[in-house]
Amino acid sequence: MVNILFIEHDGTEHPVAVDIGSSVMQAAVSNGVPGIDADCGGSCSCATCHVYVDAQWLDKLDAMNPAEEAMLSLSTDRQANSRLSCQLPVTEKLDGLVVTTPEFQF
Amino acid sequence: MSEVTTGPQFGQSKWSMVGKDPYSMPLDEIDLSHPGIWQANEFLPFMERLRQEDPVHYCKNSAVGPYWSVMKYNDIMEVDTSPEIYSSEPTINIVDSFEEFTFPSFISMDPPKHDEQRRVVQGVVAPANLKNLEGLIRQRVCTILDGLPLLEEIDWVERVSIELTTQMLATLFDFPFEDRHMLTHWSDVATAIPGRGSVIQNQAERGEAMQECLAYFTRLWNERVNLEGGNDLVSMLAHAEATRNMPPMEYLGNIILLIVGGNDTTRNSMSGGVVALNENPGEYDKLRADPSVIPNMICEIIRWQTPLAYMRRTARVDTVLRDKQIKAGDKVVMWYASGNRDEEVIERANDFWIDRLHARQHLSFGFGLHRCMGNRLAEMQLRILWEEIMQRFQQVEVVGEPERIYSSFVKGYSKLPVVLYPL
Numbered sequence: 001m002v003n004i005l006f007i008e009h010d011g012t013e014h015p016v017a018v019d020i021g022s023s024v025m026q027a028a029v030s031n032g033v034p035g036i037d038a039d040c041g042g043s044c045s046c047a048t049c050h051v052y053v054d055a056q057w058l059d060k061l062d063a064m065n066p067a068e069e070a071m072l073s074l075s076t077d078r079q080a081n082s083r084l085s086c087q088l089p090v091t092e093k094l095d096g097l098v099v100t101t102p103e104f105q106f
Numbered sequence: 107m108s109e110v111t112t113g114p115q116f117g118q119s120k121w122s123m124v125g126k127d128p129y130s131m132p133l134d135e136i137d138l139s140h141p142g143i144w145q146a147n148e149f150l151p152f153m154e155r156l157r158q159e160d161p162v163h164y165c166k167n168s169a170v171g172p173y174w175s176v177m178k179y180n181d182i183m184e185v186d187t188s189p190e191i192y193s194s195e196p197t198i199n200i201v202d203s204f205e206e207f208t209f210p211s212f213i214s215m216d217p218p219k220h221d222e223q224r225r226v227v228q229g230v231v232a233p234a235n236l237k238n239l240e241g242l243i244r245q246r247v248c249t250i251l252d253g254l255p256l257l258e259e260i261d262w263v264e265r266v267s268i269e270l271t272t273q274m275l276a277t278l279f280d281f282p283f284e285d286r287h288m289l290t291h292w293s294d295v296a297t298a299i300p301g302r303g304s305v306i307q308n309q310a311e312r313g314e315a316m317q318e319c320l321a322y323f324t325r326l327w328n329e330r331v332n333l334e335g336g337n338d339l340v341s342m343l344a345h346a347e348a349t350r351n352m353p354p355m356e357y358l359g360n361i362i363l364l365i366v367g368g369n370d371t372t373r374n375s376m377s378g379g380v381v382a383l384n385e386n387p388g389e390y391d392k393l394r395a396d397p398s399v400i401p402n403m404i405c406e407i408i409r410w411q412t413p414l415a416y417m418r419r420t421a422r423v424d425t426v427l428r429d430k431q432i433k434a435g436d437k438v439v440m441w442y443a444s445g446n447r448d449e450e451v452i453e454r455a456n457d458f459w460i461d462r463l464h465a466r467q468h469l470s471f472g473f474g475l476h477r478c479m480g481n482r483l484a485e486m487q488l489r490i491l492w493e494e495i496m497q498r499f500q501q502v503e504v505v506g507e508p509e510r511i512y513s514s515f516v517k518g519y520s521k522l523p524v525v526l527y528p529l
């Protein structure tokens with residue numbers, strides 16, 4: 001199991017433990033973490049599983065593919081540490097990952 | 107140009123499939139583009155047959171020329187998310203000349219221009235801005251609902267769906283409230299097929315109305331361009347780097363896109379919800395027992411109704427979808443109304459099920475770069491409407507057959523007789 005900490009925009013913390021192989025988006029959805037809509041169900045085509053990744057974890061993530069970059073580039077509240085959580089596979093090296101969810105998904 | 111002036115020959119019955127048996131007619135004669143079966147509410151079995159027997163279907167002969175129909179959820183996803191293969195230019199309507207009716211706007215542009223223009227305007231309908239509008243919208247919903255007569259027949263389309271949608275658009279543009287009905291008129295004119303029974307008789311009339319719209323919005327632009335701030339759409343366009351030097355026709359195109367995009371779609375979802383709950387009294391009981399299901403129900407209403415039956419793309423290159431060879435230049439139509447009923451992806455897809463799991467996963471807003479920009483706005487309007495309906499009425503009862511629109515694109519209602527029963 002891998003531990004991930006989701007923090008809502010108002011500071012509420014949701015620690016979850018998930019199996020390797022799913023995605024960070026699925027980790028949130030299957031554990032009832034609020035703040036992730038995932039309208040498209042994980043195919044990188046809506047940008048409603050947007051998260052801000054804690055700085056120390058950024059370089060441990062796989063690089064963005066062009067589809068993720070394209071969807072995120074249309075997000076109204078993108079920041080330098082923005083990612084789409086459906087594009088982040090849960091791996092052992094992400095044990096302890098911390099991400100913040102935005103106030104709104106759009 | 108005479109074909110353009112009269113529009114495609116939708117009126118000719120030779121193309122109509124109304125009354126035909128969907129399972130015995132030759133497969134290659136199935137033509138979903140003809141509005142007849144949509145108005146007659148007979149489209150479901152035709153779509154079901156195509157999903158089963160020929161999910162990427164070529165219709166060679168139709169009033170609008172040859173085109174491909176993409177019927178399955180996952181295939182639609184693939185087309186929608188491959189703009190490098192399937193272009194939104196020159197138009198997203200199955201009728202080629204449709205583009206001549208309207209004006210350049212980013213819904214029918216590909217990247218990078220699409221992305222640049224969308225980025226400018228989308229802030230106004232982003233949830234952060236909507237939060238500021240929620241109070242005003244709720245107030246307007248309450249005023250409309252409180253003004254409705256009880257226990258007598260009224261037309262829900264006219265009294266609620268149209269009125270509320272119009273007021274909502276006026277709010278977004280900060281449009282002079284007393285003139286708000288012009289917004290609905292311009293929207294109707296922009297999408298009308300000229301002819302008998304239509305709001306316009308010919309292209310010249312469309313041109314006049316669009317000039318009037320442009321003149322009105324140019325005045326609003328001039329009034330606001332030198333004022334600080336303003337979180338209405340006109341101010342945003344007038345102030346943003348990417349749009350403030352926009353040529354007039356492009357400004358008009360964006361205005362029309364927002365009026366049209368937010369008009370019929372939301373209106374028909376407002377009517378569709380009433381129809382769906384009346385056809386499924388068990389679901390209406392569930393809603394009365396637990397109104398906290400409303401946000402989930404709104405997604406389900408939008409899936410079940412599918413206010414825009416399709417979006418069209420045009421193949422840029424030769425390509426293959428399932429086992430079919432699609433040629434560069436071919437029209438490819440993604441039938442959202444079919445994908446939303448695809449049992450392979452959506453459980454009990456034909457059922458209206460207000461507490462459905464994963465209700466957000468439907469195709470009604472499209473997916474990919476062109477995914478509906480107004481989706482959160484539409485959801486919010488519908489949520490507020492149903493919250494306030496449940497505060498007031500025991501039932502909105504449908505008391506006569508709904509009248510449906512003669513269109514294979516806009517899927518909705520022109521009339522919905524109801525009686526309101528108070529709590």
Ligand code: HEM
Nearest residue numbers: 212213367368371372413417470471472476478479480484
């Ligand atoms: C239930 C209501 C609505 C439905 C079902 C709906 C449906 C759609 C669909 C299917 C598209 C995709 C177009 C494509 O892929 O080519 C779209 C795009 C769009 N919609 Fe909506 N819409 C709704 C409400 C609204 C509202 C309220 C607005 C007003 C702001 C709006 C504005 C737009 C715009 C501007 C686009 C173009 C986006 C782009 O090309 O990037 N829509 N809509």
